[in-house]
Amino acid sequence: MKNEEVELINCKDVLKCVETLEHPSRADIAKHLGLSRTTSSYNINKLMELSLVKECESSLSKRGRPGKPIVLNDEKWYALGACFANNSLYFTVLDLNGKIIDKKSVNIEPITFDRFYKILTKNIKYFFDKYSDNILPAIGIGSPGVIDPKTGAIVKAVDLGWYNIPLKQLLSENFNLPIFINNRYRTMGLAEVKQGLGKGYDNLIFIGIGNGFGTAFFLDGKLILSTNIHTGGIGHIVVDPNGPYCRCGKKGCLYTVGSLAVLEETAKTLLDLPHEKSILDDKDNISMVNIMDAANKGDNLAMDCVRKVADPLRVVIEDLINIINPERIIIGGPMGIYGDYYCKYVSEKIADFYNTTDISIVQTEIDYFGGAIGAAYQVLENKLELVLNKEID
CATH class of the missing domain: 3.30.420.40 (ATPase, nucleotide binding domain)
Structure with a gap:
């Protein structure tokens, strides 16, 4: 395995620790991962350079010499998610902690795919222009219908009369960005797991x-x-x-x-x-x-x-x-x-x-924005690769 691949794996492991442990210090992360403090600190510093994590002031809540908590950097990177629900398109912008920074809904009746796509792309462009320096270079989508997991195409959305629409391909060609697409109910479920009644x-x-x-x-x-x-x-x-x-x-x-x-x-x-x-x-x-x-x-x-x-x-x-x-x-x-x-x-x-x-x-206790929240989490789950401009499987 190449050194670059090892470094990516270690950085992902460190990020996972920051996300799951409660305000871990450098020493906590090294101990949890079984890494030397030197290796752990190297990867933490790398993530800090990428503005994915930040080091806070010393915590006084622990015994002994206080360590500085490492937390996700909620000031730099944002993720955009969009979802179709209730005859409308819902958009959310999340920070790295999943907090909603911005949101918007647009009714698209009468519903046609052309109208859906026009409003979708118009608002994606709006949010990318608004947060141009901060938004992660990818788009999360919660789509109606049965989605082909390999191609990201809408195989069928019978109630809408949509069949064999290459939505992922269309968006990818339009924006030249990675597109993470799933059925809207799956992205709603993802929102529940991340910040709803499914958490824990x-x-x-x-x-x-x-x-x-x-x-x-x-x-x-x-x-x-x-x-x-x-x-x-x-x-x-x-x-x-x-x-x-x-x-x-x-x-x-x-x-x-x-x-x-x-x-x-x-x-x-x-x-x-x-x-x-x-x-x-x-x-x-x-x-x-x-x-x-x-x-x-x-x-x-x-x-x-x-x-x-x-x-x-x-x-x-x-x-x-x-x-x-x-x-x-x-x-x-x-x-x-x-x-x-x-x-x-x-x-x-x-x-x-x-x-x-x-x-x-x-x-559920989450409203119609849930699908867009979950769609944005699809982007957040790939934040390291996106910032490093790595190819995503």
């Missing part, structure tokens, strides 16, 4: 629910990626063999009985039948948001609608628990963000089924 959990599942279903699986704290584009797709798990036909050709997929569209259609059907007075009677347009809001307020008709789509999800989650047994499951996406009663119902039903409260199923 090594093995968890994030489930994003909207027009479809998306998941992010984390094992030993790492997002599980696969060469199979359909890995993690729970929307086409059959939960009712006698259910309606799905566009995939099967009957009773989770998508056909538990999606946002099914929730709204159920509400319209029940409102056409004799029923007790409901908050939804006064709504001109029945939407997921006002159904969830009514259910959260205890409206019986709305709660019936929510339970109808929550029960199929519960069945799938029970299967995931039996197979994977995660420490925590986080429900997010549009139906997770607004569905207080929805998430509570699923959690309580599963607790009753297993006769335990040890299974942690929680509702």
